[in-house]
Amino acid sequence: MTDAATVPATEGHHDTGDLQLTGLTKKFGDFVAVDDLDLTVPSGSFFALLGPSGCGKTTTLRMVAGLEEPTAGSIHLGGRDIAHDKPYRRPVNTVFQSYALFPHMTIFENVAFGLRRTGSKEVKAEVAKTLELVELGDFALRKPAQLSGGQQQRVALARALINRPQVLLLDEPLGALDLKLRRQMQIELKRIQTDVGITFVHVTHDQEEAMTMADTVAVMNAGVIEQMGAPRELYELPRTTFVANFLGQSNLIRGTVLGPDGTDVWVEIEGSKLRVPRERAVDQTGDVWVGIRPEKVFLAAAGSETGDGSNQVAGGRVTDVSFIGVSTQYLVRMAWGQELTVFEQNTGARDSFRAGDPVDLHWMPDHTFVLDAAQDAQAGAQLEDPS
Amino acid sequence: MSHGGLAPHVEQAAAATPPEQRRSGRTGYLLLLPALIWLGIFFVVPMISLASTSLYDPAGSLETGYAMTGHVQNYLTVLDEYSPQFLRSLLYAGMATALCIVLGYPLAYAIAFKAGRWKNVMLVAVIAPFFTSFLIRTLSWQFILGDQAWLADVLRATRIMDLLIAVQLVGEQGNLLATPFAVVAGLTYNFLPFMVLPLYASLEKIDPRLHEAGADLYASPITTFRTVTLPLSLPGLVAGTLLTFIPAAGDYINSELLGNPNTTMIGNVIQNLFNGGSYPEAAALSVTLMIAIVVMVLFYIRRAGTEELV
Numbered sequence: 059m060t061d062a063a064t065v066p067a068t069e070g071h072h073d074t075g076d077l078q079l080t081g082l083t084k085k086f087g088d089f090v091a092v093d094d095l096d097l098t099v100p101s102g103s104f105f106a107l108l109g110p111s112g113c114g115k116t117t118t119l120r121m122v123a124g125l126e127e128p129t130a131g132s133i134h135l136g137g138r139d140i141a142h143d144k145p146y147r148r149p150v151n152t153v154f155q156s157y158a159l160f161p162h163m164t165i166f167e168n169v170a171f172g173l174r175r176t177g178s179k180e181v182k183a184e185v186a187k188t189l190e191l192v193e194l195g196d197f198a199l200r201k202p203a204q205l206s207g208g209q210q211q212r213v214a215l216a217r218a219l220i221n222r223p224q225v226l227l228l229d230e231p232l233g234a235l236d237l238k239l240r241r242q243m244q245i246e247l248k249r250i251q252t253d254v255g256i257t258f259v260h261v262t263h264d265q266e267e268a269m270t271m272a273d274t275v276a277v278m279n280a281g282v283i284e285q286m287g288a289p290r291e292l293y294e295l296p297r298t299t300f301v302a303n304f305l306g307q308s309n310l311i312r313g314t315v316l317g318p319d320g321t322d323v324w325v326e327i328e329g330s331k332l333r334v335p336r337e338r339a340v341d342q343t344g345d346v347w348v349g350i351r352p353e354k355v356f357l358a359a360a361g362s363e364t365g366d367g368s369n370q371v372a373g374g375r376v377t378d379v380s381f382i383g384v385s386t387q388y389l390v391r392m393a394w395g396q397e398l399t400v401f402e403q404n405t406g407a408r409d410s411f412r413a414g415d416p417v418d419l420h421w422m423p424d425h426t427f428v429l430d431a432a433q434d435a436q437a438g439a440q441l442e443d444p445s
Numbered sequence: 446m447s448h449g450g451l452a453p454h455v456e457q458a459a460a461a462t463p464p465e466q467r468r469s470g471r472t473g474y475l476l477l478l479p480a481l482i483w484l485g486i487f488f489v490v491p492m493i494s495l496a497s498t499s500l501y502d503p504a505g506s507l508e509t510g511y512a513m514t515g516h517v518q519n520y521l522t523v524l525d526e527y528s529p530q531f532l533r534s535l536l537y538a539g540m541a542t543a544l545c546i547v548l549g550y551p552l553a554y555a556i557a558f559k560a561g562r563w564k565n566v567m568l569v570a571v572i573a574p575f576f577t578s579f580l581i582r583t584l585s586w587q588f589i590l591g592d593q594a595w596l597a598d599v600l601r602a603t604r605i606m607d608l609l610i611a612v613q614l615v616g617e618q619g620n621l622l623a624t625p626f627a628v629v630a631g632l633t634y635n636f637l638p639f640m641v642l643p644l645y646a647s648l649e650k651i652d653p654r655l656h657e658a659g660a661d662l663y664a665s666p667i668t669t670f671r672t673v674t675l676p677l678s679l680p681g682l683v684a685g686t687l688l689t690f691i692p693a694a695g696d697y698i699n700s701e702l703l704g705n706p707n708t709t710m711i712g713n714v715i716q717n718l719f720n721g722g723s724y725p726e727a728a729a730l731s732v733t734l735m736i737a738i739v740v741m742v743l744f745y746i747r748r749a750g751t752e753e754l755v
């Protein structure tokens with residue numbers, strides 16, 4: 059700690075700093091909250107654990123913090139198993155959902171709390187620096203109750219960050235803020251993470267929040283990780299129906315695999331033959347779910363030819379049109395009764411349709427994905443928090 | 446590091462919304478009226494009467510009547526005569542209060558944080574003694590503290606009795622009843638709920654996440670208690686101390702039923718003076734006790750700094 063006043067840059071942690079969860083399990087009575095979880099969070103990354111409430115993401119976080127005792131498994135940080143260490147002996151700090159600021163202490167004392175425990179000699183300078191980082195330099199002598207929600211949130215962040223933990227855990231830190239402030243704080247958090255280079259593990263049920271901030275998102279459901287990867291990767295190529303529905307929206311149509319053709323496979327849905335690149339098909343035999351994101355679908359007047367190698371499904375009828383400004387949202391009832399969603403960008407270059415119009419749907423094979431038919435097509439669809 | 450992104454918000458919050466406008470005061474005063482009348486009749490008037498009685502000429506009697514002579518001498522007389530009982534009262538009340546803290550804090554803490562679904566049962570258990578008369582409960586301590594009772598046996602067997610004899614809290618023969626020990630034990634028992642309940646109320650308000658936050662920020666459980674739990678429970682501790690100390694200092698039942706002539710407290714003296722017809726002295730002693738307690742309480746509250754707490 060030579061240059062104590064500045065929060066350390068990214069250098070230094072990479073050799074040992076990965077957070078590694080192995081076979082991590084937590085049971086509450088008969089209920090399995092976290093089920094044999096394996097996960098590696100690379101040092102210095104901004105990692106999001108995304109899932110609906112009750113999926114085990116907060117329990118996982120609390121086990122890393124030491125506030126919950128794992129039933130089984132290990133938590134390695136910097137090559138050491140900390141799974142059964144006391145919380146106050148772990149190089150980990152938490153930003154609590156409710157902030158949990160000490161109401162009887164000033165902002166200064168709140169932020170200084172960790173440093174006083176570790177016996178730092180530069181408390182005053184460090185606190186001033188950290189408060190500056192979260193832009194609360196003038197608030198040091200106030201009590202938490204005198205601050206707004208957004209400011210309290212930043213105090214909670216400063217109180218954890220000042221200790222320069224190897225891993226910073228954030229438990230739905232923006233959940234209590236209103237939408238506008240939440241967007242601001244998302245950008246702010248990302249900036250601070252880039253500045254300090256500490257590993258952030260962020261728990262949230264807000265898919266947009268996870269995608270905006272994190273380098274890597276792990277989608278969690280019922281105690282297990284459904285899929286993990288960069289936000290774009292997860293969105294463009296979901297591997298389970300849960301991810302397809304929970305992360306954005308998807309049209310999932312029942313289909314049957316006809317067979318391979320070079321690097322593609324052919325799939326039939328309700329009489330239409332579609333091409334899908336092989337690597338985008340989880341299941342390449344028998345019944346499957348064929349998935350396509352609503353904004354990837356184009357509408358065309360019934361019978362018009364596209365001829366560009368698109369996947370085409372004919373025989374739809376527009377049942378509902380909602381104009382949202384940047385886009386128009388169509389509901390199209392297909393011949394087999396299913397209603398599909400289509401978002402058309404409002405570029406002005408494309409035809410618009412009215413309820414009742416007969417339309418054909420087409421989309422790029424490269425945007426199509428194929429999922430295991432054994433999964434519930436509705437999984438994750440209704441779970442997103444409306445706020 | 447960048448600036449500016451959040452600045453507008455900071456400004457906004459700094460100019461926080463003003464507190465809500467109060468409604469017109471008339472309704473409030475009307476609602477206060479019954480209580481004010483009650484206080485006027487049953488507190489202010491008797492208080493004035495007590496204060497003036499304390500200045501009557503002690504030469505009078507109920508039959509002949511008292512002369513209001515502004516006899517300040519009464520105060521000097523009682524202070525001169527009864528200062529040992531006065532100091533003893535404060536000492537016993539202080540000991541009982543300290544014991545109530547030692548016994549009550551862990552109990553209140555356990556009810557607030559560890560009791561789980563037993564919380565309500567435990568709270569009822571704390572209040573349950575109130576279903577029996579104060580007098581009966583104190584009398585029953587005569588059995589508990591009896592020479593042949595198990596408590597005395599246990600204290601003798603563990604040699605604690607020797608210690609109590611050495612500090613003159615119990616009789617020289619190792620008898621518990623009719624000793625300072627018995628009086629303080631009775632006071633402690635009788636006022637314990639008044640310590641536990643306010644303590645529980647302030648502990649229960651503490652967000653358990655604050656304990657987790659303490660642990661997360663490298664504080665051991667003891668440090669978390671010292672820096673977070675204890676300061677946040679201070680309002681309850683102060684309230685409990687006042688509710689215990691004040692009535693204990695003026696109590697006379699415990700000394701009467703569990704003590705001996707050498708454990709007489711100021712409450713007993715006042716009662717005896719009233720019974721003996723020495724109204725001016727009794728009133729002077731009452732006023733002195735009241736002033737002493739008010740001064741001590743003000744000093745205590747200032748030291749505890751509770752007005753600064755949330």
